Amino acid sequence: MKFSVSSFVFKSLTSTLARNSIRKMSSYGSSAGSRIAGKTVLITGASAGIGEATAYELAEASGGDIRLILSARRVENLSKISKDLEAKYPKVKVLPLALDVSKYKEIPQWVKDIPQEWSNVDVLINNA
Numbered sequence: 079m080k081f082s083v084s085s086f087v088f089k090s091l092t093s094t095l096a097r098n099s100i101r102k103m104s105s106y107g108s109s110a111g112s113r114i115a116g117k118t119v120l121i122t123g124a125s126a127g128i129g130e131a132t133a134y135e136l137a138e139a140s141g142g143d144i145r146l147i148l149s150a151r152r153v154e155n156l157s158k159i160s161k162d163l164e165a166k167y168p169k170v171k172v173l174p175l176a177l178d179v180s181k182y183k184e185i186p187q188w189v190k191d192i193p194q195e196w197s198n199v200d201v202l203i204n205n206a
């Protein structure tokens with residue numbers, strides 16, 4: 079992990095109140111946006127709320143140049159969000175993956191099962 083997770087989480091929390099406007103404009107500055115560009119980011123709890131908003135925020139901030147692993151229990155929500163992100167940001171790559179973080183004994187195997195081309199995660203946003 080090369081990035082500080084806390085700054086991303088903090089910015090996500092502070093932008094919750096403006097959740098409806100997140101999809102229109104990123105609150106990240108241009109230098110933060112350029113640092114996140116080209117990275118692979120894993121977000122837990124990405125099917126709703128802050129996790130979902132963070133996915134949109136990062137897609138916008140990176141100018142669409144980002145790879146997002148979106149995880150949560152509701153895969154149908156993740157698939158819908160993935161399709162929407164890829165439609166809005168044609169360069170964005172999204173991998174929706176079912177994960178229940180309460181089943182923590184299963185997490186090491188879940189990590190091993192991440193497809194090889196996605197396994198080099200730069201940032202973890204452990205929101206769930």
Ligand SMILES: NC(=O)c1ccc[n+]([C@@H]2O[C@H](COP(=O)([O-])OP(=O)(O)OC[C@H]3O[C@@H](n4cnc5c(N)ncnc54)[C@H](OP(=O)(O)O)[C@@H]3O)[C@@H](O)[C@H]2O)c1
Nearest residue numbers: 123124125126127128129150151152177178179180205206
């Ligand atoms: N909203 C706030 O003002 C606020 C303030 C401080 C802290 N927080 C914390 O920030 C986090 C997110 O809040 P939120 O308002 O965005 O909540 P939310 O709208 O209820 O979303 C929670 C997300 O976490 C996922 N999730 C819940 N249980 C899970 C599990 N066992 N395994 C995997 N994913 C799980 C849900 O997806 P699935 O149901 O599909 O799994 C959903 O995507 C929470 O931990 C909350 O306590 C929120």
